[in-house]
Amino acid sequence: MIFANELSKAYTGERGSVRVLNAVSFEAAPGSVFTLLGPSGCGKTTTLRCIAGLEQPDAGEIRLGDRKVFSSREGIQLGAERRGLGMVFQSYAIWPHMTVGENVSYPLDGLKLGRAERDSRVQRALDLVGLAALVDRPAPNLSGGQQQRVALARALVAEPQILLLDEPLSNLDAKLRDQMRREIKRLQRRLGVTALFVTHDQEEALALSDTIALMNNGEVVEVGPPRQLYDAPMHRFTAGFLGLANFVPGTVVGEAGDGVVVETAFGRFAGKRRSGAAPAADLFFRPHKASLAADDRAGSLDVGTGTVAETIFLGETNDVLVERDGQRVRLRLPGRLPREGERLSFAVDPEFSLVFERSSAPPAA
Numbered sequence: 322m323i324f325a326n327e328l329s330k331a332y333t334g335e336r337g338s339v340r341v342l343n344a345v346s347f348e349a350a351p352g353s354v355f356t357l358l359g360p361s362g363c364g365k366t367t368t369l370r371c372i373a374g375l376e377q378p379d380a381g382e383i384r385l386g387d388r389k390v391f392s393s394r395e396g397i398q399l400g401a402e403r404r405g406l407g408m409v410f411q412s413y414a415i416w417p418h419m420t421v422g423e424n425v426s427y428p429l430d431g432l433k434l435g436r437a438e439r440d441s442r443v444q445r446a447l448d449l450v451g452l453a454a455l456v457d458r459p460a461p462n463l464s465g466g467q468q469q470r471v472a473l474a475r476a477l478v479a480e481p482q483i484l485l486l487d488e489p490l491s492n493l494d495a496k497l498r499d500q501m502r503r504e505i506k507r508l509q510r511r512l513g514v515t516a517l518f519v520t521h522d523q524e525e526a527l528a529l530s531d532t533i534a535l536m537n538n539g540e541v542v543e544v545g546p547p548r549q550l551y552d553a554p555m556h557r558f559t560a561g562f563l564g565l566a567n568f569v570p571g572t573v574v575g576e577a578g579d580g581v582v583v584e585t586a587f588g589r590f591a592g593k594r595r596s597g598a599a600p601a602a603d604l605f606f607r608p609h610k611a612s613l614a615a616d617d618r619a620g621s622l623d624v625g626t627g628t629v630a631e632t633i634f635l636g637e638t639n640d641v642l643v644e645r646d647g648q649r650v651r652l653r654l655p656g657r658l659p660r661e662g663e664r665l666s667f668a669v670d671p672e673f674s675l676v677f678e679r680s681s682a683p684p685a686a
């Protein structure tokens with residue numbers, strides 16, 4: 322388990338002090354992949370480095386399993402080498418003057434192991450990542466994906482309970498990234514390690530994580546399983562950051578079941594209300610939660626009508642921008658490609674519609 326409680330950190334520079342972590346708290350369950358996701362500069366790496374012991378928070382507490390490794394109140398700060406973690410960084414930091422085997426065995430230096438034990442551990446770690454045959458190869462003679470695997474083997478060689486991964490796949494091309502993503506997940510499950518994973522790539526976070534903590538401006542905005550954050554976000558920032566989103570300005574005009582009805586330029590829609598949404602509000606739905614509706618349904622609840630402004634054929638589906646009174650929504654409609662200028666009605670699944678506080682930010686479409 323990784324437990325972070327109210328971690329805060331500020332950097333002091335020429336222009337005064339900048340707060341980069343603001344009371345960051347989370348709990349990563351044993352054997353799970355817990356991901357810190359968020360825009361560039363939001364504090365993901367800083368958080369990870371605090372957990373690793375490479376950075377000292379100004380305040381807060383960190384526990385790894387049942388060990389307290391940092392506490393500002395109790396004056397505890399355990400060094401990185403004593404935290405028993407495996408780490409993989411964005412730049413794999415493979416040493417070019419060493420062979421693959423020497424790179425991987427490096428973290429064992431401090432452990433006073435016998436030669437045989439050391440060799441067998443290196444062999445095991447390289448087996449795990451499918452590189453056993455390359456043990457004597459000079460490190461520079463490796464492809465990007467192979468270097469990435471060496472970095473992973475090095476992180477695993479001391480058999481840590483906890484693995485920290487900071488954007489480990491961002492230097493790889495799309496295909497290799499996809500492959501390594503699966504391999505890391507498989508390996509993590511097989512070894513039962515707890516992985517703290519950092520990425521700014523939402524697709525990667527959705528694919529790999531058991532739990533995602535979405536960060537913004539040095540704070541944790543929302544924590545939950547990928548599906549929950551994607552389908553039922555509590556916060557507007559989450560809704561807008563993960564996946565494609567429509568935010569349609571409207572007014573709350575009534576109740577509907579356990580939700581509210583919002584009047585927009587396109588029509589009236591029901592949705593679940595999030596805090597602060599009244600009476601000025603934004604209706605949120607994802608483009609693929611809309612479907613084509615028959616003309617005679619225009620004007621009924623959860624059906625919108627407008628003019629097709631732009632269409633893009635995407636193969637499996639079409640990307641369609643529908644316009645009305647200067648507002649635009651984006652729809653993903655499989656099947657027939659609508660004509661530009663055509664009048665079109667669409668139905669939105671109220672199960673996945675949310676009503677957020679009105680924001681002054683421009684609409685996503």
Ligand SMILES: Nc1ncnc2c1ncn2[C@@H]1O[C@H](COP(=O)(O)OP(=O)(O)OP(=O)(O)O)[C@@H](O)[C@H]1O
Pocket residue numbers: 332333334341359360361362363364365366367368520521
């Ligand atoms: N040593 C430092 N001195 C001053 N400011 C720093 C230092 N390290 C990081 N920062 C600032 O702290 C903030 C958070 O940085 P951090 O590296 O944690 O972001 P990140 O979420 O990992 O971003 P990215 O996705 O770009 O890697 C940034 O604004 C960064 O400029």
Ligand SMILES: [Mg+2]
Pocket residue numbers: 365366367
């Ligand atoms: Mg970073």
